[in-house]
Amino acid sequence: MNLENLKATRQSYGEKLAELGEENKDIVVLDADLSGATKTSIFAKKFPERFFDMGISEQDMMSTAAGLSTFGKIPFASSFAMFACGRAYDQIRNSIAYPHLNVKICASHAGITVGEDGASHQMLEDIGMMRGLANMYVMCTSDDLETKWAVEAITKIKEPVYLRLCRYATPQIYDENQKFEIGKGVQIGEGTDATVFATGVVVPEAIKAKEELEKQGINIRVVDMHTIKPIDEELIVKCAKETKKLISIEDHSVINGLGTAISDVLTEKYPCKLIKMGIKDRYGKSGPAKELLKYFKLTAEDIIDVVKNS
Amino acid sequence: MALASKLDHEGVRVYCICGDGELEEGQVWEAAMTASHYKLDNLCVVVDNNNLQIDGQVDQVMNIYPLDKKFKSFGFEVINIDGHNMNQIINAFNKAKTVKGKPTAIIAKTIKGKGVSFMENVADWHGKAPNEKEYNLAIKELQK
Numbered sequence: 001m002n003l004e005n006l007k008a009t010r011q012s013y014g015e016k017l018a019e020l021g022e023e024n025k026d027i028v029v030l031d032a033d034l035s036g037a038t039k040t041s042i043f044a045k046k047f048p049e050r051f052f053d054m055g056i057s058e059q060d061m062m063s064t065a066a067g068l069s070t071f072g073k074i075p076f077a078s079s080f081a082m083f084a085c086g087r088a089y090d091q092i093r094n095s096i097a098y099p100h101l102n103v104k105i106c107a108s109h110a111g112i113t114v115g116e117d118g119a120s121h122q123m124l125e126d127i128g129m130m131r132g133l134a135n136m137y138v139m140c141t142s143d144d145l146e147t148k149w150a151v152e153a154i155t156k157i158k159e160p161v162y163l164r165l166c167r168y169a170t171p172q173i174y175d176e177n178q179k180f181e182i183g184k185g186v187q188i189g190e191g192t193d194a195t196v197f198a199t200g201v202v203v204p205e206a207i208k209a210k211e212e213l214e215k216q217g218i219n220i221r222v223v224d225m226h227t228i229k230p231i232d233e234e235l236i237v238k239c240a241k242e243t244k245k246l247i248s249i250e251d252h253s254v255i256n257g258l259g260t261a262i263s264d265v266l267t268e269k270y271p272c273k274l275i276k277m278g279i280k281d282r283y284g285k286s287g288p289a290k291e292l293l294k295y296f297k298l299t300a301e302d303i304i305d306v307v308k309n310s
Numbered sequence: 311m312a313l314a315s316k317l318d319h320e321g322v323r324v325y326c327i328c329g330d331g332e333l334e335e336g337q338v339w340e341a342a343m344t345a346s347h348y349k350l351d352n353l354c355v356v357v358d359n360n361n362l363q364i365d366g367q368v369d370q371v372m373n374i375y376p377l378d379k380k381f382k383s384f385g386f387e388v389i390n391i392d393g394h395n396m397n398q399i400i401n402a403f404n405k406a407k408t409v410k411g412k413p414t415a416i417i418a419k420t421i422k423g424k425g426v427s428f429m430e431n432v433a434d435w436h437g438k439a440p441n442e443k444e445y446n447l448a449i450k451e452l453q454k
Contacts, residue, residue, distance in 0.1 A: 028317070052313070052348070060340035064313060071314030091337070 006169035010108040012147035014039025038078040062091035081110035081123035097133040111251030113168035115289040122284035128256025130162040138229040140164035142203035143173040149180035185232040191219030194245035208300035254278040312353040331363030346385025353413040360422040381415040393418030
């Protein structure tokens with residue numbers, strides 16, 4: 001993990017989108033007055049004729065994206081996760097997911113790591129809302145390269161996708177040799193003392209915890225669950241069989257998020273205990289993202305504590 | 311769809327039929343803003359203005375009027391017609407095709423259940439199917 005090289009997944013998204021727009025003329029991009037923050041502005045600058053600012057009208061943005069896809073376009077619709085999912089849930093459900101349209105909803109500023117904007121802007125329920133929709137793919141990436149691989153991969157599948165992006169900058173986890181496949185979790189390490197399933201901005205925290213625990217003679221593995229739906233059932237069951245303790249961690253509510261998705265698999269395929277770390281049925285708080293991670297017990301130190309003491 | 315058609319210059323015209331009650335939804339006006347902002351002159355909205363919705367008369371449930379002024383101020387060309395007069399309907403569609411640089415809204419004044427004496431202007435028939443006896447009676451009246 002390269003701790004020097006920090007980058008937010010929203011930035012990687014914006015860069016990759018602009019790159020893909022070069023070769024794929026069907027890509028069109030919509031935003032709801034937040035293109036500077038979601039980084040769709042990079043595409044907008046390069047391809048103004050294929051970028052549509054819909055104003056602060058998320059519902060119409062989703063319906064327009066749906067309409068564009070019926071003409072063979074590949075629409076990417078971006079806003080903050082709070083507004084994309086929260087304000088436009090009905091349009092996503094009835095105009096995109098139900099008719100099974102090829103729309104990519106790439107929402108940034110998810111989770112408490114939004115920081116200072118506070119609880120009203122910290123989306124903690126989006127994974128649950130999107131996971132519940134039949135046909136919908138749900139993804140959440142953790143570093144620069146993984147985000148770029150994901151953006152490229154979702155462009156190639158003709159499916160509705162929700163990609164959860166973050167404002168908080170994360171270190172570089174992967175190099176070019178890493179294999180990426182939608183629906184396949186990435187196992188980091190072979191430790192058998194515990195498995196930490198993580199998604200998004202907390203993946204680096206889990207890796208830090210793994211490295212620290214190694215020094216203390218405790219060997220864990222980390223599973224980066226970049227795809228939450230369809231979830232990697234095989235890998236979950238394998239880790240449940242091979243490791244003594246199972247932990248999930250996410251910058252999202254513990255209700256209906258990654259932890260719930262994993263426990264759904266365990267309940268049916270391999271019943272055992274799962275400790276869910278995340279936001280525990282409450283709203284966020286305003287503050288610097290780093291301090292909020294500590295406040296909500298989502299840091300490497302918190303993971304170490306859970307591995308050793310729960 | 312209208313936007314996609316503009317993008318590829320496909321010359322497709324898009325017709326969208328709206329109820330009057332549904333104009334109470336905020337998204338309709340978001341879409342209306344978009345249509346005029348992006349100069350979608352290939353879009354023709356038809357409002358079925360029968361003034362009835364599930365809970366009763368539209369102006370009593372939630373007043374949406376004046377409709378023509380609302381659409382005009384949202385940048386639409388507005389055509390008011392009698393929605394039961396075929397000549398007026400055809401003329402309105404033909405006129406809409408000639409409008410440049412903005413979308414058109416045809417506000418068609420209608421009577422819900424027109425032609426069937428026991429259905430005319432009765433909100434109760436909004437989402438209900440007639441039974442066999444009512445059906446036969448209705449068909450008889452419509453064939454007159």
